[in-house]
Amino acid sequence: MDANEQKLKVLSMLQEGTITQSEALELLELIGAELNAQQVKQPKPTEPVEADERRPRREREPIKLSIPESPIDFMGGSHQVFSATADVDADVIRMLKLVGKNSKISLRTHQQGTIQIEGRYKPIRNGDPKIRFEEQNGSYALNYNSHAVSYMGLDVSVPENLIKRLHVENSNAEISLTGVASTELNVTTKNARLRLQGIQSDVIVASTKNGNIDVNEVAATKIELGTTNAEIDVRNVKANYAELFTTNASVMSDCNQIITTKVRTKNANIWLDITNLAIQLEDCQYVIDGQTTNGNIDVLLPYKEELPYKINANTKRGRIRTKGSELLVIASDKGYLDGKTVDYKLSGTKLDLALQTTNADINVNK
Structure with a gap:
């Protein structure tokens, strides 16, 4: 039985309750000492070794x-x-x-x-x-x-290594993550807040109930945030795709670089500020899809650069306003607008707006 198998057996005995924790630590130390003694006794190799084998490897502590x-x-x-x-x-x-x-x-x-x-x-x-x-x-x-x-x-403190899969789960209490790099991040709790700060991950899935979600300085390919009866606040996020879902509370998206943004809530406002969007030079189709009820939808467009857009907006017992842009109106009625800016077809980089609410206004301002 080699050293690794011996260590696994000790851990198994500890888990089964056969030995105490202090006894387990003593056994692991003995195994490590025997392994070091064996390595000292082994003769040095006479044959050439590869570069990776010549590099000393740090012996990990148990x-x-x-x-x-x-x-x-x-x-x-x-x-x-x-x-x-x-x-x-x-x-x-x-x-x-x-x-x-x-x-x-x-x-x-x-x-x-x-x-x-x-x-x-x-x-x-x-x-x-x-x-x-x-x-x-x-x-x-x-x-x-x-x-x-x-x-x-x-x-918990972790080294600045890449974590392929990071799963953090809680209940009735907050989760706060700072400065983590991962391939897949899954965070979930309930009746409490989620905080993500300085995170890099290909995929981020974060969910709670009855608790706010605060996200700041995050880079991801895909990000999904979901809660109920609480706010979602997303700032300084770079992503290809983002889902922001809640109910009975507002959603705020500010200073983000997101290509496709999908927002859902009920009985609350949606605020989407892309005034500082760094518009990509190559062709890029930005999309904002926002739906709520009994709350306003406000979209603030970039003011430094032109971003041609088309809009399909619906509301009941509310008004639709577009300021600062000359629109070609395809169809309009009370509470309905289908139109696009005059330069929409000529541009490879553009924005599609699909906005819907009830008993409230839709405002698109430049």
């Missing part, structure tokens, strides 16, 4: 998990803490999965080569949380017995 011992809590009122550290020796982390419960999750990057977790939890009737931080083939996951705790909160 995952360290520290859960301080505390007196038995018969009243169930104590606050417990723990920490976990994983040495990362790779440019890419295949997956990181974090799940909390009723307490905030905060994740940010640091310049160290480790994943560090500082956790807090409250046990239920002396229940054993069975906290485990495990790694397999570059995939890391924090696991615990959710039925044994009333809450689990996490403060």
Whole structure:
């Protein structure tokens, strides 16, 4: 049995409860010591080796998990803490999965080569949380017995490596992510706010209920944001496609570089400010598709450069206003407008507006 198999067996025994955490750490240290001793005894190779083999590889430390011992809590009122550290020796982390419960999750990057977790939890009737931080083939996951705790909160620091799949899940508490680079990011909670700051990812899916979503300085190919009864505020986002869905609350999009924007809400306003849009020189079809009820839709067009557009707008018991642009009207009626600017057909870069509301106005201003 090689060293890796021995380590996996120790972790399995720890998970099954056969050995304690301190015993597991001692066994892992012994395995590491034996491995180092074997490497010292091995003769140096006499045959030429490839360049990658000549490069020294840093020996990774085993995952360290520290859960301080505390007196038995018969009243169930104590606050417990723990920490976990994983040495990362790779440019890419295949997956990181974090799940909390009723307490905030905060994740940010640091310049160290480790994943560090500082956790807090409250046990239920002396229940054993069975906290485990495990790694397999570059995939890391924090696991615990959710039925044994009333809450689990996490403060996490990760290296500035690419995380292929980042999954962060919570309930009834906020999630805050800062400075993360990933291929696929999935963030979900309920009854609480989501904050994404300085994120780079091919795909971002973030959802909550009854909590605001705040996104700032994010770059993505595709971004999907969804909540209910709470606002969505998106600023300084660069994306090919963005979905912004909520109900009974406003949606604000400001200073963004988004090619296709799809917005849905009810009983609230939509505000889309593209005055600072950096219009691409090559042909590009921008699209804004906005729908609401009982709320105004306001679109502010670029003022430094011309962006020809066409508009199809509908409202009931409201007005449609277009200011600063000369339109060729194809069809119009009370609460309906189908038209385009005079230079729409001549331009390769243009904007399509599809806007719909009820009992409110639609305003497109330059």
